[in-house]
Amino acid sequence: MLDNLKSSLRAAIKKIVNSSGIDEELIKELSKDIQRSLLQSDVNVKMVFEITKNIENRSLNETPPPGLSRKDHIVKILYDELAKLLGNETEFHFQSGKVNKVLMLGIQGSGKTTVTSKLAKFLTKQGYRVAVIGADTFRPGALTQLKTMCEKSDVEVYGENGNENPSEIVKNGLKHFQKTNLDIILIDTAGRHKQEKDLLDEMKQINKTADPDLALLVIDGTIGQQCFTQAEAFHKTVPVGGIIITKLDSSAKGGGALAASAATGAQVMYIGTGERIDDLEVFSPTRFVGRLLGMGDIQAVLDLAKRLENEADDVRMKRISSGKMNMEDFYYQLEEVTKVGSFQGLLDT
Known part of the structure; x- marks a missing residue:
């Protein structure tokens, strides 16, 4: 099924996995490989550029959770964005008790x-x-x-x-x-x-x-x-x-x-x-993308990433509550405060 798309996406993944280090040049190369793969599979040009822009930006700017390698994190990003391109993960259920x-x-x-x-x-x-x-x-x-x-x-x-x-x-x-x-x-x-x-x-x-x-x-x-x-x-x-x-x-x-x-x-x-x-x-x-990428255990990577993110949050909160936070924790708190909005807005509610 979709052999050309499969092989080209897997080749792109191999570049990441086999690389000695991840840099901007490699990520941009990955982005171009993904673009080429999707365009050859007749995916709409606008959608292709949107997804590859997301992959590139996230790969360059996101910090992997502690314990997850940057390579695995980039694979997770690719997996996420491709799955998002193909629709929501929802299951239809027929109603019981009626025709x-x-x-x-x-x-x-x-x-x-x-x-x-x-x-x-x-x-x-x-x-x-x-x-x-x-x-x-x-x-x-x-x-x-x-x-x-x-x-x-x-x-x-x-x-x-x-x-x-x-x-x-x-x-x-x-x-x-x-x-x-x-x-x-x-x-x-x-x-x-x-x-x-x-x-x-x-x-x-x-x-x-x-x-x-x-x-x-x-x-x-x-x-x-x-x-x-x-x-x-x-x-x-x-x-x-x-x-x-x-x-x-x-x-x-x-x-x-x-x-x-x-x-x-x-x-x-x-x-x-x-x-x-x-x-x-x-x-x-998600299953379809896993098969395309040839990664039956991709869910394990995703589960690990989620678990490490949660663990990192728990450790951070313990440091903050004990008064032993570092600059990264301080920056995190500032970010959370800005999400709330202005203090004037809080007073007006």
Whole structure:
């Protein structure tokens, strides 16, 4: 997955790890390497310069907590900033005690029907009772494909051959599953483009009929940073609650797709990593960055950094309370006081 980005980021990390010492020249070189890696993965130029500026500034100006080497601290900074680029670390939970309706959206060719069947299996394996409504009336064979793939997971699919009204199919499908004991109903819809007004209007009508708890937008990872405009256009029509990015295993632009999708504010919830029905996983920015950097134990570095920061604070407070503070402690106290604001402001409250 994203082999070029992986190898170039890891090469940049090696420069830091193998260096005899850290200086400004090396950090600027690291910054340029990261820029090159991200731009080659089709990450938006503005975002690239913003993240590398942050990495450079933090690497040059931040003091590592006592006990953490400067090299490890720079790796932590790189890890933090890359994870931030890819969105928030939040997990979506379906509501219990009700049927969660999930509307599947996407442009033509994004692999939406395939993803719908993959998601059905994924959720079934998690213990959810899942059914699917096939409301793609545009693409010939869509319903047959959906039924064939979902059959492998023992997931029932409702569809109506010959009915070209997707809203009606959704309405009938919801009625069909009304008396079944389900947790989630996935609703597969026809692919559409942001410039096809009629199809977007149709999507609005389907959304109104379905009244979904969640709308998931399926995006092809090979389109890179164009994901941003596509996601934004769909979001203006139907509130998109989450994004699934497909074909990350075969795209050099996957990094751009992830970053652009995260920039829309919608959560990247799942990623497709292959063609098999099991090749779908929950997206975690921190885990993803850890894999990119080839550092499975990166969390250990982060935990150590946090622990050392806390320990340093405890030691400092003991010195201050005992009256044995040094100049660094005095400077720390001054900084904390300035965060409070002016004394006049305190008196006015």
